[in-house]
Amino acid sequence: MNLSPESVKKTLLNKVNELSASSWQYTKKTTDFTRNRKISFSDVLLSTISMQKSASKTELLKYFDFNASAPTASALIQQRKKISPEAFDSLFYSFSNAFFLDKTLKGYDPIAVDGSDIYIPRNPKDPDTYRVTDRYNKGFNMIHLNAAYNLLSHLYTDVILQPLNHINEYIAMCDIIDHYTATNPTRKPLFIADRGLVSFNVFAHAIENNAYFLVRARESNPRSMLATIKLPDSPEYDIIFERWLTRKNTKTVKAEPEVYKTIANRTFDYLDPKSKSLYYISFRIVSFVLPNGNTEVVYTNLPKEDFSTEELRELYNMRWGIETSFRDIKYAAGLLFFHSRKKDLVIQEIYAKLILYNFYELITGAIVVEKKDRKYSYRINFSIAIAICTEFLRRSCASPPIDVIALIGRELIAVRPDRRNPRYLRARTATTFQYR
Secondary structure, X not given: OOOOHHHHHHHHHHHHHHHHHOHHHHEOOOOOOOOOOOOOHHHHHHHHXXXXXXXXXXHHHHHOOOOOOOOOHHHHHHHHHOXXXXXXXXXXXXXXXXXXXXXXXXXXXXXXXXXXXXEEOOOOOOOOOEEOOOOOOOOEEEEEEEEEEEOOOOEEEEEEEEEHHHOOHHHHHHHHHHHHHHHOOOOOEEEEEOHHHOOHHHHHHHHXXXXXXXXXXXXXXXXXXXXXXXXXXXXXEEEEEEEEXXXXXOHHHHHOOOOEEEOOOOOOOOOOOOOOOOEEEEEEEEEEEOOOOOEEEEEEOOXXXXXXXXXXXXXXXXXXXXXXXXXXXXXXXXXXXXXXXXXXXXXXXXXXXXXXXXXXXXXHOOOOOOOOOOOXXXXXXXXXXXXXXXXXXXXXXXXXXXXXXXXXXXOEEEEOOOOOOOOOOOOOOXXXXXXX
């Protein structure tokens, strides 16, 4: 899928114009944006998408090409308040789905599913996103981003936002599986996830939708799935797990743990809470040894003839792509640098950054980094490239054109695959810019 920057930009502008034509569906009042203003409905969407880490006034001046008649930051906030977050949500899907994904891996679409915490401006009056965790009674607000990320096209394909006090990654992943298979009935999706998403309900949703999953197992403990299974003694194995799931806990169920698996009152969408029925489930449990000597276990329903143990190890390793994308979108693209404090406007900016990220990936997908006789291989410098793509999006037809491909192709950084640095985890609060 090699696209020119101009065609990608044209597609995004067309989708913005389509939304603008039916703007009344996304405004709080049907009369909003019916009069001529300095900031139109389209300008609100595009200026929000193109905002970077500078203050709102500076970003507005950039968007309006430093025109002396540019609107104030206060005017932009007032216009943004008229638009619901659903406008950006709709634009995200319409733009992302406008491109045919021709890359597959043995006919499968490898989709990584993961979550990331986004700290938003503090507001103790919001019961959904606010939580107190220290003795000084000073809490924080947070939104959890659940995302599906195509590991071949490097595009975000689905997003579910959940407030801090209502986070449920299991439900989010089931919804992502259902949505992807419903909107792409002819594709073969392969959902790859970390151990936090081990669930019979998740596995069943994939199986019922004729999809595939590859999920890392939790470390063995008395409550883990592995603790109830008799595993081979060898460090590497590939076995079939098959059970009849039931909500009953009768003597028969207890006496035959290799035939039945009770799920009691756990969430399982294919057995009613008081159902006496059984649900048959079967998948592979694969263990392999990592280069560092540690053992990793994964659950999957992929056919053995399509993916061997070694291929599964490489396939799961691909999942790290969504982790690096979270880092890039948060710090380089400026997702943590908000230009508003209200929750609805913050949600607008989250969707806007996801749109900008996909815009960047669609443009850079056509750039081939030449392999030369050098010590390291090289890749595109995301921080510089996202700034170039943002400037390209801002520029009007009357502005001097820029050679996006040539500019991005010059900005490369070395890839050092053997470098390992310790991860220092600490809370990162939101960075806001006052607009007055």
